[in-house]
Amino acid sequence: MSIDVLQxxxxxxxxxxxxxLDPSLETVPPHLIQAAIAKNGHTLEALAEAYETFCAQLLRxxxxxxxxxxxxxACFDALGAPGVAAMQRxxxxxxxxxxxxxxxxxxxxxxxxxxxxxxxxxxQVQAGxxxxxxxxxxxxxxxxxxxxxxxxxxLPYCEKGKKNLFILVKTSNRTSTEVQDLLSGxxxxxxxxxxxxxxxxxxxxxxxGYCQVAAVVGAxxxxxxxxxxxxxxxxxxxxxxxxxxxxxAKGVAGAFDRFGHGAVVSASRSIIAAWKKTETDGRDYxxxxxxxxxxxxxxxxxxxxxx
Amino acid sequence: MSIDVLQxxxxxxxxxxxxxLDPSLETVPPHLIQAAIAKNGHTLEALAEAYETFCAQLLRxxxxxxxxxxxxxACFDALGAPGVAAMQRxxxxxxxxxxxxxxxxxxxxxxxxxxxxxxxxxxQVQAGxxxxxxxxxxxxxxxxxxxxxxxxxxLPYCEKGKKNLFILVKTSNRTSTEVQDLLSGxxxxxxxxxxxxxxxxxxxxxxxGYCQVAAVVGAxxxxxxxxxxxxxxxxxxxxxxxxxxxxxAKGVAGAFDRFGHGAVVSASRSIIAAWKKTETDGRDYxxxxxxxxxxxxxxxxxxxxxx
Numbered sequence: 151m152s153i154d155v156l157q158x159x160x161x162x163x164x165x166x167x168x169x170x171l172d173p174s175l176e177t178v179p180p181h182l183i184q185a186a187i188a189k190n191g192h193t194l195e196a197l198a199e200a201y202e203t204f205c206a207q208l209l210r211x212x213x214x215x216x217x218x219x220x221x222x223x224a225c226f227d228a229l230g231a232p233g234v235a236a237m238q239r240x241x242x243x244x245x246x247x248x249x250x251x252x253x254x255x256x257x258x259x260x261x262x263x264x265x266x267x268x269x270x271x272x273x274q275v276q277a278g279x280x281x282x283x284x285x286x287x288x289x290x291x292x293x294x295x296x297x298x299x300x301x302x303x304x305l306p307y308c309e310k311g312k313k314n315l316f317i318l319v320k321t322s323n324r325t326s327t328e329v330q331d332l333l334s335g336x337x338x339x340x341x342x343x344x345x346x347x348x349x350x351x352x353x354x355x356x357x358x359g360y361c362q363v364a365a366v367v368g369a370x371x372x373x374x375x376x377x378x379x380x381x382x383x384x385x386x387x388x389x390x391x392x393x394x395x396x397x398x399a400k401g402v403a404g405a406f407d408r409f410g411h412g413a414v415v416s417a418s419r420s421i422i423a424a425w426k427k428t429e430t431d432g433r434d435y436x437x438x439x440x441x442x443x444x445x446x447x448x449x450x451x452x453x454x455x456x457x
Numbered sequence: 458m459s460i461d462v463l464q465x466x467x468x469x470x471x472x473x474x475x476x477x478l479d480p481s482l483e484t485v486p487p488h489l490i491q492a493a494i495a496k497n498g499h500t501l502e503a504l505a506e507a508y509e510t511f512c513a514q515l516l517r518x519x520x521x522x523x524x525x526x527x528x529x530x531a532c533f534d535a536l537g538a539p540g541v542a543a544m545q546r547x548x549x550x551x552x553x554x555x556x557x558x559x560x561x562x563x564x565x566x567x568x569x570x571x572x573x574x575x576x577x578x579x580x581q582v583q584a585g586x587x588x589x590x591x592x593x594x595x596x597x598x599x600x601x602x603x604x605x606x607x608x609x610x611x612l613p614y615c616e617k618g619k620k621n622l623f624i625l626v627k628t629s630n631r632t633s634t635e636v637q638d639l640l641s642g643x644x645x646x647x648x649x650x651x652x653x654x655x656x657x658x659x660x661x662x663x664x665x666g667y668c669q670v671a672a673v674v675g676a677x678x679x680x681x682x683x684x685x686x687x688x689x690x691x692x693x694x695x696x697x698x699x700x701x702x703x704x705x706a707k708g709v710a711g712a713f714d715r716f717g718h719g720a721v722v723s724a725s726r727s728i729i730a731a732w733k734k735t736e737t738d739g740r741d742y743x744x745x746x747x748x749x750x751x752x753x754x755x756x757x758x759x760x761x762x763x764x
Contacts, residue, residue: 174573175583183585192585224570228577230591231542238537258600259563260630260702262726263531266481270535276482278490278499284537293565295602295625297632318602323567325604332641332649339646342639395567419569 151288152311153364153386154356156250157411159217164456165447166410168218168252168388169439170418171208171240173201173225177423179432198232201225204435205240208422209247211436215443218250220388220416221287241286251287252316252388258293258300265303272307289314291366291388294343301350301363308354308362314386315363317350319343319378322368322391340374341381348382360386360412367405369397369415376404379412387413393420393446403453410456417446458595459618460671460693461663463557464718466524471763472754473717475525475559475695476746477725478515478547479532480508484730486739505539508532511742512547515729516554518743522750525557527695527723528594548593558594559623559695565600565607572610579614596621598673598695601650608657608670615661615669621693622670624657626650626685629675629698647681648688655689667693667719674712676704676722683711686719694720700727700753710760717763724753 160166175183175197182200190196209219221244226237244251257267271290274281294301294317307313320330320340330340337345344365351363364386367375375389387405391397392415405413424442425435467473482490482504489507497503516526528551533544551558564574578597581588601608601624614620627637627647637647644652651672658670671693674682682696694712698704699722712720731749732742 172570176569187585192587194582194584194589194591197582197584222570224564224566224574227541228573228582228591230545230577230589231538233591234534234541235538256564256566256600257531257562259531260628262483263479263529266535267531270537275501275504275535277501277504278494280499282501282537284501284535284540293563293600293602295600295636296628296630297635297637299630299632321567321603323603323606325606328604328653329602329646329650330604332639332646334639334641334646339636339639339641343636346635 151250152356153314153360153362154358156218156314156414157358157360159250160414161456163215163217165215165217166406166414166450166454166456167216167443167446168220168414168416169208169212169216169421169443170220170222170254170416171205171422172222172418173204177419178204179425179435181431181433194229195232198229198236201233202236202240206243207436208439209244209249211440212443213247215440215447218252218414219244220252220254222418223253223255238284245286252289252291253285253287254291256291256293256318258296260296261299261303264300268303268307272304272313289316291316291318293318294346298346298350305350308351311356311362316366316388317343317347317363319347319365320367320371320374322370322395322397326368344378344382344385348385355384358411360384364388366390369402370395372401372404375402379404379407383407389413389415393417399449399453402450406454410454415450421446458557459663460621460667460669461665463525463621463721464665464667466557467721468763470522470524472522472524473713473721473757473761473763474523474750474753475527475721475723476519476523476728476750477527477529477561477723478512478729479529479725480511481532484726485511486732486742488738488740501536502539505536505543508540509543509547513550514743515746516551516556518747519750520554522747522754525559525721526551527559527561529725530560530562545591552593559596559598560592560594561598563598563600563625565603567603568606568610571607575610575614579611579620596623598623598625600625601653605653605657612657612670615658618663618669623673623695624650624654624670626654626672627674627678627681629677629702629704633675651685651689651692655692662691665718667691671695673697676709677702679708679711682709686711686714690714696720696722700724706756706760709757713761717761722757728753
């Protein structure tokens with residue numbers, strides 16, 4: 151899928167949001183963990199099964215409401231191989247159900263290793279006479295601190311309009327100022343990174359007008375969103391940090407163009423762990439998550455109309 | 458293990474080098490792949506088995522010669538769950554054989570996710586009544602672009618002198634200039650990053666005088682190594698990019714103090730894929746790798762004497 155498909159899915163659902171699937175002992179309700187432990191013992195396999203069940207139920211529930219999901223690699227990696235196996239199935243299921251799927255792995259490495267990553271994420275891994283796609287995804291988050299070498303191997307997949315990159319420009323966390331806001335000449339480091347993202351994606355614009363190489367800009371920095379929106383009319387933004395991290399619908403409105411296009415706002419804990427804010431034991435986590443996703447959609451719509 | 462243990466292992470072997478285990482279809486000899494395919498079919502499991510055999514043989518071979526190894530997460534991740542399972546066993550074996558073990562994963566994420574990473578890499582993952590250590594390692598490479606939030610959850614493990622961080626300051630690749638060499642005030646971005654590394658590790662110095670929070674600085678930038686060495690007398694350097702990437706023994710000499718302490722130079726392909734430079738079919742890859750590791754040791758010793 152390409153940035154056009156993401157934009158079209160957003161237009162169809164009238165919902166410029168992306169749910170982050172971040173399963174952990176903090177977000178998955180206890181009854182799912184207990185059931186998996188009863189079946190698999192006190193093992194990492196049990197946690198992996200509980201995480202997978204949790205994500206699978208949520209994926210079924212969000213269908214038709216949410217256009218895109220973001221799968222947090224670190225949550226599954228934390229369980230070792232059983233976690234990764236579960237993540238591979240969650241990614242597959244998400245694609246099968248028709249979501250636009252981002253794998254959130256925030257890596258960055260030198261050329262030869264980046265090429266391996268690009269191949270396993272976007273291409274095919276060759277094992278003898280067979281080929282495999284270990285990670286079914288449409289886009290991936292990358293850290294551009296290493297510069298163009300670390301991005302280049304991914305670009306041919308973007309150029310063909312098949313895959314997208316979401317490169318960290320200005321992250322939603324408080325200390326993103328420490329490196330990303332250093333003043334460099336007339337620019338801040340994150341503006342320099344945005345310039346690079348713009349250069350790396352040059353000529354790779356979809357029919358929707360947005361570039362296949364996109365930027366991550368935190369919901370917690372509304373002014374930066376506005377500035378970058380007006381400076382880069384063709385740059386698509388993935389905007390994390392709405393909800394649990396403090397980003398607001400008003401704050402993210404500046405990320406969109408006048409048609410409500412050009413950005414997608416992601417939220418993880420505030421949606422998938424909405425059950426924790428209720429008096430329940432989490433058995434109604436699906437209903438609570440749907441309610442939270444619909445509330446987020448309405449909230450965003452107060453300031454942004456997707457045409 | 459701590460930075461003291463790494464420094465002591467280097468002192469004992471008189472070898473300030475670290476071998477990077479980067480198994481891939483480029484570095485693993487064909488006969489290992491073919492044997493694993495004959496046994497497991499044309500599957501990712503077969504590749505994972507071949508990668509594991511390759512690393513296991515090399516780990517046995519380097520014992521007593523090389524003090525430390527660096528395991529490249531991306532190479533194993535590329536195979537999905539079977540690859541990760543193989544990596545977990547390679548890490549365990551490396552620790553069992555007495556190596557100082559770095560997991561090279563170059564991630565960086567916001568606080569709550571960084572905390573999960575820190576726990577799975579340095580701590581214990583709780584599954585019901587049991588605890589697990591999915592990844593046996595002594596140190597990990599991290600990308601500090603997100604600032605202190607992304608580093609903080611790892612610091613308690615460093616403070617206790619049990620684990621180490623290797624934070625990307627100036628990477629060995631050509632385009633590291635694009636972001637890392639931006640001029641910011643009187644500093645370059647990578648110098649600002651080094652200042653942060655210095656601050657994050659404040660008060661966490663081992664008995665050897667070096668800090669548990671270390672920096673990655675590429676062998677391909679000799680002048681930067683010299684400058685940083687003199688500016689931060691307590692900062693330990695992991696120096697990648699020797700060999701295949703073009704770093705030389707003369708160039709890395711500036712990373713060490715006058716006792717030959719304070720740095721470790723890593724090489725991957727030039728050691729583990731040394732068989733590719735010969736006329737053989739790779740069946741002698743272990744002998745070729747030992748020869749290359751010993752050649753590297755001698756080469757480094759021309760300019761750096763470890764006391």
